[in-house]
Amino acid sequence: LGLVALTAAPARADQCQWLEDPAVATRAMRELASHPEVISYCEPCGDAAPGAPYSVASTSIRRVDPSAVTLVVDGQEVDLAYLYVKTGERQYRNLAALAGCPTSDVSPSLRVETATAAGVLIQADRRAEPAMPVMLATPAVEPPAPTVIVVAAAPMSWLDAFLALGAPLLILGSLALWIASRRRALHVPRASRLSPPR
Known part of the structure; x- marks a missing residue:
């Protein structure tokens, strides 16, 4: 008997890749439009450190089945749980948290340390972030129609x-x-x- 070893790309622990609520993907797109500098970092996958920062050139939403959509960043489907957007000079925040998709085993933000001889250190910041209120899409309320009183003049008998x-x-x-x-x-x-x- 011989063992056959199969090689494959490293597995990703999908949490917020297929989204049942399209509004979550829309909020994520809005965040990326406001904060285009991002970092990929998948802690549940075993990534040792966050990747290098890069700027997002294009985003779109793609329907993957009748009940789910996914966010496409620069032509690649992404999991919102493993993408961090630069929200401050020394901070990257988790895109899933900003868009309102619940995650587990994922740091809410990444902290940028000062530059060293070896470069800039970016590490996970496990401190709990204050909860961002999720803005649900509410239907616009139409104002009531104005009341119009019509007096019809009829000839007098x-x-x-x-x-x-x-x-x-x-x-x-x-x-x-x-x-x-x-x-x-x-x-x-x-x-x-x-x-x-x-």
Whole structure:
């Protein structure tokens, strides 16, 4: 019996390569647009140290199956858990953490030490980072439609005109008759004031 040794590329411990939520990939793309200098470092894979920093030239999102997408950086699919973006002069932060993809056994950031004779030392910083709030995509709320009141002018019918004018005329006519009857009742003829001769 002989043993056959198969050689292959080193295995990667995929955590945030295939993303069910496309919004995570979109947030990662936004972070890379803001911070294009990155470092690859896969602690679960056994990488001894972070790689050399490089600048990202292009990013895109590719659908890998009906329920998942992946982020493509410079033509290569990447796992967000093993990519760090430069967010400060001496700090690189984990892209998965910035985009909102949970990870395990991955440093939240890399610390850049001062230059030595051998070069610049970049090492994992295991201190817990304050949690970044994940901004979920919320649908825009439409303002309510303005209320519009429409008054339609309709022609007045004869009955409406009669009722509209008849009621005030009836009241005025009744008032005129009452005033006339009061005058008659209060009116005393002049001759009644004369007294008969004696």
